[in-house]
Amino acid sequence: MKTGSAWASALSQLDEAAAAMQLDPGVHEVLRNPRRALEVSVPTRMDDGTVTVFKGYRVHHNTSRGPSKGGIRYHPAVTLEEVKALAMWMTWKCAVVGIPFGGAKGGVVVEPRELSMGELQRMTRRYTSEILPFIGPERDIPAPDLGTNEQVMAWIMDTYSTREGFSVPGVVTGKPLAIGGSAGRNQATARGVMYITLATLKHRGRAIEDTRVVVQGYGNVGGGTVELLHEQGCRIVGVSDVKGGVYNPDGLTPEALRQHQADTGGLQGLEGAQDVTNEELLELDCDLLIPAAIEGQLTRLNADRVNASIIVEAANGPTEPEADEIFAQRGIAVVPDILANAGGVTVSYFEWVQDIQAYSWSEDEVNDRLRKIMEQSYVDVLAMGESRGVKMRTAATMLGVGRVAEAHATRGLYP
Numbered sequence: 001m002k003t004g005s006a007w008a009s010a011l012s013q014l015d016e017a018a019a020a021m022q023l024d025p026g027v028h029e030v031l032r033n034p035r036r037a038l039e040v041s042v043p044t045r046m047d048d049g050t051v052t053v054f055k056g057y058r059v060h061h062n063t064s065r066g067p068s069k070g071g072i073r074y075h076p077a078v079t080l081e082e083v084k085a086l087a088m089w090m091t092w093k094c095a096v097v098g099i100p101f102g103g104a105k106g107g108v109v110v111e112p113r114e115l116s117m118g119e120l121q122r123m124t125r126r127y128t129s130e131i132l133p134f135i136g137p138e139r140d141i142p143a144p145d146l147g148t149n150e151q152v153m154a155w156i157m158d159t160y161s162t163r164e165g166f167s168v169p170g171v172v173t174g175k176p177l178a179i180g181g182s183a184g185r186n187q188a189t190a191r192g193v194m195y196i197t198l199a200t201l202k203h204r205g206r207a208i209e210d211t212r213v214v215v216q217g218y219g220n221v222g223g224g225t226v227e228l229l230h231e232q233g234c235r236i237v238g239v240s241d242v243k244g245g246v247y248n249p250d251g252l253t254p255e256a257l258r259q260h261q262a263d264t265g266g267l268q269g270l271e272g273a274q275d276v277t278n279e280e281l282l283e284l285d286c287d288l289l290i291p292a293a294i295e296g297q298l299t300r301l302n303a304d305r306v307n308a309s310i311i312v313e314a315a316n317g318p319t320e321p322e323a324d325e326i327f328a329q330r331g332i333a334v335v336p337d338i339l340a341n342a343g344g345v346t347v348s349y350f351e352w353v354q355d356i357q358a359y360s361w362s363e364d365e366v367n368d369r370l371r372k373i374m375e376q377s378y379v380d381v382l383a384m385g386e387s388r389g390v391k392m393r394t395a396a397t398m399l400g401v402g403r404v405a406e407a408h409a410t411r412g413l414y415p
Contacts, residue, residue, distance in 0.1 A: 004320055006085035006295045012321045014088070017397035020390055027405045031091075034061045034084050040130035042108060044123040047116050054123060058106040058131045060140060061087035064407040067138055068104035069094060069345060071145025071174075072152070078107035082295070089316055090345065092400030093338040097377045099349040102404075104140050106131065112147045124152050128159040135160065137170035137356065143348050144174040146219075146294065150186070154179055170355035173348035182351035184366035185344075190224025191367065192343015193290065193314045195374040197229060200310060200335055203382065206287070214238035214286040214308065216245070216278060218257070218267060221314050221341065222292030227254045238276065238284045241266060242293075245281040246273035282306060291318035298323040306332065313337035328391050336393040338400060339381050346373050 011032060018028045042054040057080050060068040070090040083105045091103030108127055112120055134140055135156075144153055153172045157179060160171045169180030177183065184191070201208055213234045215222050218241040230236050230253070238247040239257055243266040246252065252273060260270045268275045282289065282302060289308035291297050295317030298306065303326035311327065312335045313319060319327070319334060327334050347370055354360050361369075385395030 004296070004299075004322075005081050006317050007081035009295075009317055009320055010085040010088045013393065013397050014401065016321075017394050017401050020388060020394055021398050021402060023401065023405060024409075027408055030408065031062065031088075031401065031404065034059050034087055035063060036060045036134075037080065037084065038131060038134055039080060040127070042123055042127045042130060044119060044126055046119055054108050054110050054127075056106070056108040056127045056130060057083045058134050058140075059083045059087040059104060060134070061103040061105075062091045062404055062408075063102040064404055064411060065095060065102055066100035067102065067136075068140040069101035069143070069173075069348065070104035070106065070140075071143045072106040072108070072148050072156075073145035074108050074110050074112040074147030074152075076109060076111045078109045083107050085295075086316055089338055091404060092397055093342045093345055094349075095400035095403040096338050096381065096396055097342045097346050097373050098403075099346060101141075101345070101349065104142075105145075106142060107145075110147075120152070121155055124155045125159045128156045132160065132163060135171060137168060137352070141170065141348070141352055142172050143344070144220075149220075150174055150176045150181065170352050173351040175351070180351075180355045182347060182354055182366060183361065183363035184370070185347045185351055186220070187224045187228070188347035188366075188370060189221045189314070189341050189344035190228055191370060192346065192374050193221070193225045193292075193312060193340055194228040194232065195343070195371050196335060196340045196378055197234075197288065197290070197312050198232065199375055199378045200312060200333070201288075203378075204310070204333070206310075209233045209235070211235065211288055212237045212249075212286045213288045213290065214247075214281060214284050215290045215292055215314075216240050216281055216297065217292035217294075217315060218261065219292070221344075222290070223254075223258075225290055225292055225314055226257065230254050234288070237286055238281050239267060240276070240278050240281045240293075242278075244268045244278060245276045246270045247276050247281070247284055248273040249285070288312065291315050293318070296320055298327075300326065303327060304330075308332065311335065313340045316341065324391075324393060334391070334393060336396045339377060339392070339396045342377065343370055343374060346370055 292314035300322035
């Protein structure tokens with residue numbers, strides 16, 4: 001359970017990196033503040049004829065390196081501070097992997113599972129109409145996030161295109177293939193996590209087949225990570241979804257997990273496995289822990305009880321700063337979110353490039369390009385950490401902040 005705000009964590013990480021790199025105070029102050037933040041009302045006609053007003057947000061953190069880029073999440077706990085933090089992390093993430101985007105994020109305060117498809121579509125189109133001045137293929141390109149998917153992106157694209165009078169596939173990424181989506185996008189974040197995990201294991205001299213893995217979260221990212229790491233030979237010993245998790249020290253198979261979730265709507269009760277809570281899952285005996293749920297899961301309250309020797313952050317902001325310090329003191333390696341889960345935005349960039357060119361790449365091409373970028377980014381972060389004597393999160397943030405600061409300084413301050 002998180003003990004602080006995501007925005008406080010994001011600012012703390014920026015401040016630590018800025019101090020280590022002796023960042024110009026004026027640039028530091030610019031980067032501590034989002035460029036613009038929009039709060040909108042989203043009135044939606046429900047199936048019974050009543051009107052419910054949802055609250056929505058869209059934040060642009062920085063656009064020095066290019067148009068802003070970031071997901072839209074539908075979740076009842078969405079706040080402006082959370083969206084600001086996620087937008088800031090997106091800025092560093094894009095810079096770390098060297099793609100020409102700045103950071104953005106959006107969200108609607110809603111539980112999407114409680115809406116019918118008709119209500120979800122009407123709410124999405126109204127939210128899109130409210131943020132239309134903020135988005136565009138040269139301005140800000142949304143993508144799926146927690147609680148949204150390719151269908152939601154299709155509705156956003158259609159709403160924007162209807163206003164323009166012609167199809168604009170490049171306004172969003174994570175779309176269905178039928179309307180300009182990219183091969184490989186659906187599993188891109190999970191595949192990026194896999195590439196970074198394999199690079200980490202190789203760097204630390206650990207055999208893949210001897211690595212016991214626990215994954216918190218069984219959505220698109222967590223579920224995909226389970227599948228891909230199992231294919232590589234890792235032993236998946238613990239997995240959880242929002243309702244709780246299961247543990248088997250002898251290993252869990254993706255097929256059994258998939259089937260049980262399809263049959264029961266959850267993971268608990270799986271034959272041959274022990275039920276655990278999400279809190280207990282984080283403390284299981286394992287070699288590698290992959291938080292792939294929501295932010296603020298690893299805190300000062302549970303950091304001492306984590307048994308993994310490596311943490312790879314598939315979620316955004318899962319580790320609070322106090323927990324980070326405890327892990328550093330305990331010698332636990334933390335591969336930060338802005339590196340580990342950058343596969344999604346990297347393939348989103350590929351999708352945007354394909355849309356702009358009206359040309360498509362094969363899935364093998366996409367995956368190979370992704371692998372090269374993720375592996376090089378891992379090497380870049382390691383080199384920064386070793387040269388400056390800082391932990392990986394600070395190194396990744398320094399790398400991202402340095403590239404954004406260089407772009408900001410080169411462009412200058414207007415007026």
